[in-house]
Amino acid sequence: MKIAFDLHVHTVASGHAYSTLEEYVRQAKKIGLEGFAIADHGPAMPGGPHYYHFSNMRMIPRVIEGIKVLRGIEANIINEQGEIDMKAEDLKWGELDIVMVAMHPRVGYEEGLGEENNTEVLIKAMQNPIVNVVAHPGNPRYPVKIKETVAAAKAAGVVIEINNSSDLSRPGSRERCLEVAREVKRQGWKVVLGTDSHISSMLGVFDSALKLIKEAGLTEDDVVNTSWPKIEKYLLSKTRSLKC
Numbered sequence: 001m002k003i004a005f006d007l008h009v010h011t012v013a014s015g016h017a018y019s020t021l022e023e024y025v026r027q028a029k030k031i032g033l034e035g036f037a038i039a040d041h042g043p044a045m046p047g048g049p050h051y052y053h054f055s056n057m058r059m060i061p062r063v064i065e066g067i068k069v070l071r072g073i074e075a076n077i078i079n080e081q082g083e084i085d086m087k088a089e090d091l092k093w094g095e096l097d098i099v100m101v102a103m104h105p106r107v108g109y110e111e112g113l114g115e116e117n118n119t120e121v122l123i124k125a126m127q128n129p130i131v132n133v134v135a136h137p138g139n140p141r142y143p144v145k146i147k148e149t150v151a152a153a154k155a156a157g158v159v160i161e162i163n164n165s166s167d168l169s170r171p172g173s174r175e176r177c178l179e180v181a182r183e184v185k186r187q188g189w190k191v192v193l194g195t196d197s198h199i200s201s202m203l204g205v206f207d208s209a210l211k212l213i214k215e216a217g218l219t220e221d222d223v224v225n226t227s228w229p230k231i232e233k234y235l236l237s238k239t240r241s242l243k244c
Helices: 020-030 052-056 088-093 114-125 146-156 174-187 207-216 228-240
Strands: 007-008 035-039 067-078 097-104 159-163 191-194
Touching: 007 067, 007 159, 007 228, 020 035, 020 067, 052 067, 052 088, 052 114, 067 146, 097 114, 114 146, 114 159, 146 159, 146 174, 159 207, 174 207, 191 207
Parallel strands: 007 035, 035 067, 067 097, 159 191
Antiparallel strands: none
């Protein structure tokens, strides 16, 4: 299976990543990726970019040196109402393509509130009409009810991410990520693969995620970022509809 786009990439703007946009473009050309999505952390993340970083993303060319560049954010869930740390109008002003939601420590919604609460909060966040991806839902620090989460994601048109960095960044994730992938297959929904790159050498390295989805029985038809037409259908159609 060839992954054409890496949809989860952090630049130096995230505050704890180490490569620039131009460095990612050069790496994408080197390894033969068609494109990637900038998905810097939202402003609630310590050291993260100001909201102007996102509302001004319309300045970034759609294609740089032949590489498609999607504009995105990994937004933080900041409270038990499932609110995120960017307003929809600011994201629309920046003409964003990828709006991920995720749970992280020290951004407002804290760990330790239990599977039931986490599930309810994540479902509320996915009902935000501008959200089109849920990032690393297999994170054991924020356990959720997997069947209910996948069903809610499908109903909301939110694609599930399988994160290649989870084994490294979120120890203990693999079994939960595998169950997420299997549940996506059972319910007939879609995934995206993301490297969660924090340095350009990570770009396009999907070894762990590809092994996991194969074990779960997912095929190329189930993975959105294998082609531009599927990205347009499952991701861009949702964010573009909110820009008018």
